[in-house]
Amino acid sequence: MNDRIRGFDGLRALAVLLVFLHHKAMAEGSGLGHLGVWIFFALSGFLITDILTSQRRYIDAGTSSFAAELKRFLYRRTLRIFPIYYLLLATLALMIAIGFAGHDVLAGVPFHFAYLSNFWIADVLHHWPGRYSHLWSLSIEEQFYLVFAPLLLAVRAKWHVPICCALCMMGIAALIGMKAVHAPAIVIYTHPLTNFWLLALGGIGGALLRRGAAFRRCVKPLPVALALVICVAMLCSVEPAWEAIASPLRFTALYVLYGASIMALVCSIASGESAALIRVLEWAPLAALGRISYGFYLYHGFIPNFTKSNRIIAMFGASGIPWWAHALSAIASFVLTLTLAKLSWRFIEEPILRLKNRRFTRKTESSEASPSALSR
Template sequence: MVQRRGGHPFRGADRLGGLNPPEVSATPRRLDYGTSITEVCRGDRQLGVSCRVLPSHRIKGFDGCRALAVVAVFLEHRTALRATELGHVAVLLFFALSGYLIVGGLHSDRVGVEAGQRSVFTALRDFIRRRTLRIFPIYYLALGVLAALSALGLWSGWSWEAAPWHLLYLSNVYQAYVLGTWQDTFGHLWSLAIEEQFYLFAAPTLLLIPARRHAVVCAVVVAVGACVGLAHVAQGASRIVWVTDSMANFAFLAMGGFARTALSRWRMPAAKWIAPACGLALLGLGLVRANDPVNWRMGLGMLEAGLAAAGLILALADSQDSLLVRFLEWRPLAALGVVSYAFYLYTDFLWFAPPWAGPVGHAAAMAVNFMGGLALATASWWLIEKPLIAWGRRARPAAPRTAIART
């Protein structure tokens, strides 16, 4: 039988919203997952897996991380911080966080497959449905609105040449290898393309490979991606090629996945101190001046940033009562984190600052852009994203919130 450890890394998480600790059965049963962790369990030794039950609650601090990351990207795009790697490092934090959650979910799904509770096809279908409902609607809605405005002569930033690349989530490939530079208001779509490409790779791979091998798969992806990134450095590649390469960025998503599958079963000593240390390391690495072409210091520095991001996520998950987590749970910060995807997607499309505006006018344009993006993202969340997520949950059979028993 699974029991709580003293000083459980997610102590108190079961109290969010009044959720009681999940019942533990001696019989392996299907696992469900969301975005939080409340119990540690170990799978049957014959399966050779280790998992956490992931019910519908959230891991405290993660939304705050998203909020800080999206603000960092906003500031880099609008201010003199454009000369630094701050926005790039913030995107790496997004990647590591996505890897932690997505790989963790696929890991739990594979445990369910090995327990005989579902097929690989069913697990893959459910994953695709979840990701489709979460990502596609507002992404394609935004592109459709911009295309319509362009056709009506009301917006000049649209490119019909680039449109197929954006529609197929290949924005990173288009900008690095076709255009050779950032595409004005569409430049930020490269990171969304990377995430979608990783989902298409990770879902079938992890659902077909035994769960006990998932940490190894993540480690291999990290190693290969790091080699690809450093190869770009050795060849003197331009910054845009180095920043947007798919395989190189898979390494950062896999770092989060490795933290979830290999390290999260162990309690992290001094996690409440490690988390702020990793956060400060990320900030310091983000303030490094960007170079084009990239150099070895930057190449190794971004790998260090990825490791720091994964360490931060793991430490936050292991210190849910820490002062840093309490700060990240500050309501305005957490609220921005909830709508961070839409905010990231919309704000660059809304940016307008006349060249003659001057410093005061530029600052005013930034404030209008931020508040307008936040208002639109909030409306998008309540009117589109949240209802679709809720509909997707109702459309699938309910899974019992139970754990695989330890033998």
């Protein structure tokens, strides 16, 4: 695959904007945030599976070893993900220590450092912890890498798609089982198995796009891409109501349809045939946001939502906060997050990426993407 897939940076930007709107634009009850995260998961599975399959082919050809390729993968992932993530957590820990942040979040810091935020949220807190909520998806990503990379590198490349299929089946079974035993919605939402399957599905989509001429013909026309956009938007609009569905099979069927639609949309864009849609996604400001979207995603939760401060609430009194104040708050949060993400990219991420690419890039490897590697 090409080093850069046209349209993917724009898709990353749209995904991170959906998450931002969910948290900052009074859209907490919507499905926007979940859609944004699932787009990232599908992108990540699509690209990471291709990278691991390419690496395994070197092992199959006898020109490399399992240890060397695993080291290569983990080294590159570490350089992409860890620096600003742990810098942020270290800053947070320091702020707690000197009294500039509440000690109510202290218990969660070890979970964040160990990439176990999803378990902290679902099994310890049992509720969303506000500005730290988005860290759950970064934990899912890291857990996926630690399981998936050794597994795919340990077996021949021809078995990678069957392994992805098996992981999808496990995820679907987990969805049915958790719903059947009335697991809390937050557990279903954040459990590794109920999210790994979408990353694996992205990997299957990438394989089908590369090897399946019939699948490529199905997803590449512009009308198909637009139909998938409409389908995903419609499913997103009704997703919050799925929690009330009693039937485990119906609940799971909707989730599978949702995930499959997202995967098909990613594949449609990757096919490069939907020129009009790709031109929109390649719009310079959108693509630029996509390139810095990891930092944007990571930092946005820690930028204040100004209309939730007690001072602002008291200012407007019983009449409530007007819509324009919420809009101004969202704009201010966006500008601050964007500025921080740009500075992070310019002075931390980009120099480290140059080091990563200089030491471990092969021409046959594709670019990488995820909620924790949202841009290359």
